[in-house]
Amino acid sequence: MAILSVDNSKCISCGICEKSCKFQGVKIENKYPIFNDNCTFCFECITACPTSAITVLGLEKKEFDTTLWSGVMVYLEIKDNILSEVSKELIGKARELANTLSEKVFGVVINHNINLEELKTCGVDTVFVAEGEQFADFKLDLVGDCLHSIIEKVKPSIFLVGATNQGKTIVPYISVKCETGMTADCTSLEIDKNGNLIQIRPAFGGNIMAEILTENSRPQIATVREKIFKITVDVKTQAEIVKVQGLEVVSKYDVLKIVKKAVDSDISHAKILIAIGNGVKKKEEIAVFQKLADEIGGELCSSRALVEAGLMPQSRQVGLSGKAVSADLMFAFGISGSAQFLAGVGGVKTLIAINADPDANIMTIANHGIVADIFQTSAEVLLSLRKK
Amino acid sequence: MKIAVCVKQVPSDNKSLMDKKSGTLIRNGETSVINPYDLFAVEMALRIRERVGGEVFAFTMGAGSAKKVLIDSVAMGVDGGYLVSDLAFAGADVFATAKTLSEAITFVGGFDLVICGRQTTDGDTGEVAIALATHMNICGLPFVNEVVEIDEKNITASCDFGKHNAITKCPLPAVISVDKDCGLPRIPSLRGKLSAKKAVFPVISLDDLFDKNNNNYGLSGSKTSVLRIYNTVFETSNNIIKEGGLEFLKGKFESVKKGDL
Ligand SMILES: Cc1cc2nc3c(=O)[nH]c(=O)nc-3n(C[C@H](O)[C@H](O)[C@@H](O)COP(=O)(O)OP(=O)(O)OC[C@H]3O[C@@H](n4cnc5c(N)ncnc54)[C@H](O)[C@@H]3O)c2cc1C
């Protein structure tokens, strides 16, 4: 059983641990912190303590022979008969990690009607292919068990999966079957001096980062969202194709129907975005921002406030419960910059905020915070663009 | 039908507690709340109960203070709740959380359906539901935005897979995770609030579980470990323009229009 403990000789009684705790799990009593059962082991206080006085006690080191596991495997997701973008992005990252480790890159694909030619030059050393009609529709038990058996045979040290809804379904299945750890939505992956994968991911809505290790089990499984890594294809590599027999199992799932969703021009890939928020109160007020977007070839999007008010469609919502965007340039008109909104704009290169309130949260985060009325500025900018 | 709904206590957004004028933290005691996505899970459970009859029980794994999220659930209309709490459970990652919830739900027993939220606002992995189904060795339907059909034997639901929904049928018992599109969570009624006040919640501890080996739970049973947590500052020149903002904007828009970002 684990418990937090304080080294009183290091503790300077500053009280930062108590202040940093969101759960009232620690109180300073007689100069030193005392932990109580509200503590959820979130580690906030451990990181906050200026003298590293807090440690975790009672952790048994498990023996696990990691040397039997080698190579970086990528789950290749097929979309509309071609390799998905995120799979290609992960191959590039896998190659980089494998080079550091002097190991190989594997791909694994489980599907129906697979284009082998594309796989031969996708940049991996070996692709394991399980093909068959039973894989036409995604069924967790069929794909999961097949994948599990491949992983047990190949024993890759690292397994990378795109954080699509399909990836996020496969990963917990495989992780539990292999009794290993999973790290979600990594934004950066590195190898430490012991050859372990350092998995870095945002936490608590985006401004806090966590570094996570899977030291005592294999494979180390990480999911990564689309657009986090760049595609770098290594065309010199000709992949060896290894066909794998699908296991003879009957699925418990029955996919009755696939319903394609209506496609709306996607804000997550737009280069230029104009985002509007609660500063806009009426439907009529949106027009000027749409026109501004049209003038500069951008897309219009919004905070959740306008989606809740029924003024903007859900598909155009930016943020934690909306879309993550990666525009080169975003203008935010009348948005306060809640943690949930900001969780979606981490990939934006330049953010320009226009807000009447100089103390709004977004003003400290934007590259440029312009203190002004959104209606007056938008009307005048539009006028000047049209004059030229 | 007997339904379990999993709810988690998460820290409330500190920024919303900031007093804008003085810049100090408003301490109203509400430093933690029910994971907002779990409200949709509770709503879904209640709607299924309305459709086919039965009982709904909330489960939360957490410290003693997590009882609050059970109270919130009962206020919305669930029939009861269990607090899965033991020092041995603390510090769990997804693997260990799912293991603990699976043991606790199995201990109470008799459930046809387990409903989770699609993700939380703290750990935010969105992986507990399927990990739970896999630990329990039953089917799991992820990212459900609509339950199309449900009877004593099967569930048919629409699962969001990005560009399409897959209408999938599987046998019960099963675990589902529900999306926010599945229906707006109800506001607690006065009667609900009253019964929530009176409700007592049994505590499930390590001793109750089938697997009593404390190395399989909490921090010790976790497969991942957090090396460190740190604050990132957005790369920003943090240039606040009070005067002449209009001219700055005009210039920016004009150059963008010319194709210069
Ligand atoms: C900053 C940070 C980063 C982390 N990163 C990782 C990581 O990468 N990998 C990892 O394995 N762990 C990670 N953890 C630990 C992990 O988040 C949680 O501790 C784990 O218990 C639940 O995962 P989640 O919050 O992501 O749940 P999600 O999978 O997002 O939650 C889905 C649903 O599961 C149910 N649920 C989740 N937790 C509980 C609970 N305690 N009681 C009842 N129902 C519950 C709810 O219905 C919820 O809506 C991280 C924790 C922190 C604080």
Ligand SMILES: Cc1cc2nc3c(=O)[nH]c(=O)nc-3n(C[C@H](O)[C@H](O)[C@H](O)COP(=O)(O)OP(=O)(O)OC[C@H]3O[C@@H](n4cnc5c(N)ncnc54)[C@H](O)[C@@H]3O)c2cc1C
């Ligand atoms: C679980 C959860 C998930 C969420 N997910 C999301 C999400 O994905 N995306 C999201 O956006 N939100 C999300 N939210 C909501 C979020 O917490 C905020 O409520 C929301 O982002 C606020 O939107 P806003 O900034 O537009 O509005 P406000 O916070 O009301 O800000 C409006 C701003 O406009 C300024 N303003 C007003 N009028 C003018 C004017 N005439 N000229 C100049 N400035 C003006 C004001 O100074 C203010 O700063 C989520 C919340 C929860 C609990």
Ligand code: SF4
């Ligand atoms: S680990 Fe987290 S919950 Fe526990 S005392 Fe520290 S800050 Fe509080």
Ligand code: SF4
């Ligand atoms: S933050 Fe560290 S040094 Fe300060 S009181 Fe807490 S344990 Fe002691």
